[in-house]
Amino acid sequence: MTGEIVLFLLLAVFTLAAAAWSVVAPKVVHAALGLMTAFLGVAGIYLVLESPFLAVVQVLIYIGAIATMILFAIMLSDLPEIRGEAIPAGERGTRRAYAAVPRWLARLIPPAAGLAFLLLIRWEEVGLPALSRPGPAGAPIEIEDLARLLFNQYALPFEALSVLILSALIGALVLARKESE
Amino acid sequence: MVPQSWVLVFTAALFGLGLWGSLRATNAVRILMGIELMLNAINVNLVAFNRYLADQAGQGQVFALFVMTIAAAEAAVGLAIFVSLARSYKGINVDKINILKW
Amino acid sequence: MSKPLLELLIAGIKFALVLGFVSVNALFLIWLERKVSARIQNRMGPIYVGRPQGWLQTAADALKLLTKEDIIPAGADRLTFVVAPAVLFTSAVLLFVVIPFGPGLIVRDLKLGVAYAAAVSGLAVISLVMAGWGSNNKYSLVGALRSASQMISYEVSLILAMLSVVILAGSLSTVEIVEAQSRIWFIALQPLGFLIYFIALLAELNRAPFDLPEAESELVAGYNTEYSGMRWAIFFLAEYANLFAGSALAVTLFLGGWQGPWLPPVVWFFLKTFLVIVVAMWLRWTLPRVRPDQLTSLGWKLLLPAALVNLGVTGFLVLAG
Numbered sequence: 001m002t003g004e005i006v007l008f009l010l011l012a013v014f015t016l017a018a019a020a021w022s023v024v025a026p027k028v029v030h031a032a033l034g035l036m037t038a039f040l041g042v043a044g045i046y047l048v049l050e051s052p053f054l055a056v057v058q059v060l061i062y063i064g065a066i067a068t069m070i071l072f073a074i075m076l077s078d079l080p081e082i083r084g085e086a087i088p089a090g091e092r093g094t095r096r097a098y099a100a101v102p103r104w105l106a107r108l109i110p111p112a113a114g115l116a117f118l119l120l121i122r123w124e125e126v127g128l129p130a131l132s133r134p135g136p137a138g139a140p141i142e143i144e145d146l147a148r149l150l151f152n153q154y155a156l157p158f159e160a161l162s163v164l165i166l167s168a169l170i171g172a173l174v175l176a177r178k179e180s181e
Numbered sequence: 182m183v184p185q186s187w188v189l190v191f192t193a194a195l196f197g198l199g200l201w202g203s204l205r206a207t208n209a210v211r212i213l214m215g216i217e218l219m220l221n222a223i224n225v226n227l228v229a230f231n232r233y234l235a236d237q238a239g240q241g242q243v244f245a246l247f248v249m250t251i252a253a254a255e256a257a258v259g260l261a262i263f264v265s266l267a268r269s270y271k272g273i274n275v276d277k278i279n280i281l282k283w
Numbered sequence: 284m285s286k287p288l289l290e291l292l293i294a295g296i297k298f299a300l301v302l303g304f305v306s307v308n309a310l311f312l313i314w315l316e317r318k319v320s321a322r323i324q325n326r327m328g329p330i331y332v333g334r335p336q337g338w339l340q341t342a343a344d345a346l347k348l349l350t351k352e353d354i355i356p357a358g359a360d361r362l363t364f365v366v367a368p369a370v371l372f373t374s375a376v377l378l379f380v381v382i383p384f385g386p387g388l389i390v391r392d393l394k395l396g397v398a399y400a401a402a403v404s405g406l407a408v409i410s411l412v413m414a415g416w417g418s419n420n421k422y423s424l425v426g427a428l429r430s431a432s433q434m435i436s437y438e439v440s441l442i443l444a445m446l447s448v449v450i451l452a453g454s455l456s457t458v459e460i461v462e463a464q465s466r467i468w469f470i471a472l473q474p475l476g477f478l479i480y481f482i483a484l485l486a487e488l489n490r491a492p493f494d495l496p497e498a499e500s501e502l503v504a505g506y507n508t509e510y511s512g513m514r515w516a517i518f519f520l521a522e523y524a525n526l527f528a529g530s531a532l533a534v535t536l537f538l539g540g541w542q543g544p545w546l547p548p549v550v551w552f553f554l555k556t557f558l559v560i561v562v563a564m565w566l567r568w569t570l571p572r573v574r575p576d577q578l579t580s581l582g583w584k585l586l587l588p589a590a591l592v593n594l595g596v597t598g599f600l601v602l603a604g
Contacts, residue, residue: 008187015195016195023205027360035214035217036409038221039221045188046228048183051232053242054228056402057246059403059405061250062217062252064406065405067409069260071416075412075431077268114298116377117301117377142394143395145239146239146243150246164250165253169257175261175264
């Protein structure tokens with residue numbers, strides 16, 4: 001039980017730090033990467049909250065699609081304000097702190113990734129919450145239950161969403177294409 | 182089990198950071214990023230409430246899935262607008278994009 | 284020793300095993316690629332280090348790369364430049380969690396295995412974009428943009444092709460998918476699905492004929508132009524680890540995984556996986572590179588509709604009986 005709380009606190013601090021960094025980072029690309037890291041932390045929080053399917057979808061949609069799209073758009077519109085607002089020359093402390101980040105990150109990533117890997121392998125065995133918990137009826141919430149909800153009770157919103165996605169797709173195409181032809 | 186209040190404190194902080202980020206920025210992409218952070222905080226909240234006091238299994242998770250889908254659609258349209266703005270205005274500072282005022 | 288610690292120790296041993304396997308296997312694959320390309324071009328390939336077939340050539344190359352100077356270009360964005368290779372390698376190693384090498388021989392049989400694999404493989408593109416942008420080099424940036432657009436075009440078809448298998452097996456767990464193929468391999472039921480998966484996989488792995496992000500005749504070396512020494516070696520290693528993982532997933536989803544007569548299951552698994560890998564290498568060294576516009580129009584106008592129709596027909600047939 002305590003393992004769960006420790007993991008939650010670690011993930012919460014990690015996520016908030018990444019989110020704060022994404023807000024204050026001088027370069028927009030760094031902000032986008034901080035945002036991506038925060039998404040990853042939220043995926044971990046979903047695991048602690050016993051919702052593995054949401055964790056997977058979070059990585060698939062938020063990191064695989066949204067963060068990629070944001071990075072893509074940033075690089076596609078290569079403007080001075082995106083290249084990065086320069087840090088004022090007076091703030092040497094800030095600059096030094098900012099330069100130290102990559103060193104620490106590069107050192108932290110391998111152990112963090114290793115830890116994530118270890119937890120994935122032996123999640124329940126080290127005292128973390130089961131990845132599917134009993135619902136009110138007693139049976140664990142599995143992906144099948146979510147599917148049943150999505151396609152029975154919420155079938156109409158689901159279909160409306162697919163129409164929304166399609167219109168967003170077409171809208172994005174129309175907005176972003178060049179008007180030359 | 183993690184106390185629910187802890188989760189709520191976390192999501193409140195995350196939401197606050199997102200709000201701060203989107204209010205502080207003049208760069209349109211940064212505003213979008215702040216909005217995405219806020220949506221994430223809301224999703225965690227939905228899942229947490231589903232876990233701690235749901236009367237029906239999985240409802241909150243389904244809602245979070247809907248929010249994610251809408252967030253993806255929103256990001257796609259928003260970024261398309263930014264790309265076309267960057268092309269025609271050579272900038273995406275939202276203070277300078279005021280053509281609809283006239 | 285308390286139970287959680289013991290469990291963590293077991294997990295650590297598995298982790299070390301996977302890490303060792305990934306590295307040694309990647310060295311072997313690089314050697315294989317050089318030999319295959321040499322044979323196709325009527326050359327010998329490496330023969331000197333580790334006679335008579337040059338077995339040790341890649342090990343020697345790896346040692347050489349590790350001793351080289353670690354260069355970060357002056358104009359580079361240090362943060363993204365340094366972190367990018369680590370991200371790519373992490374995503375490659377995480378993929379190995381759900382690959383079933385044989386009955387019981389899996390790091391962890393996740394219930395959401397296939398969805399997990401799709402999610403983790405999506406992380407790779409972030410690393411390529413980071414590398415391309417962080418290098419502060421126009422060739423790298425073009426390579427990064429190409430890899431992002433390529434991934435967006437092909438990820439959807441890839442996942443749809445996976446989903447039609449999931450419908451047939453009725454499970455997302457890789458082990459259960461393999462067990463569902465004990466009577467008939469899914470390639471027989473899903474020939475179109477396998478074709479879509481394989482083409483999309485080649486595009487995901489940035490391999491020729493879809494190696495636009497690192498097209499050496501146009502972009503020097505694309506996103507990894509500025510990389511050298513150890514960081515470049517990590518990119519290279521991760522690329523081949525991804526090739527193995529992608530082919531292993533193809534075997535798991537469509538070619539019956541470890542199933543097969545007479546030989547032990549693990550042998551079958553490796554035979555099939557290396558068959559897929561050699562076919563991918565064969566394609567790489569025989570087909571010319573496609574243009575970017577051909578690549579995106581193939582993805583959106585041909586593969587995506589085909590994958591959707593395939594998914595719909597599969598779902599209908601499974602429902603109908």
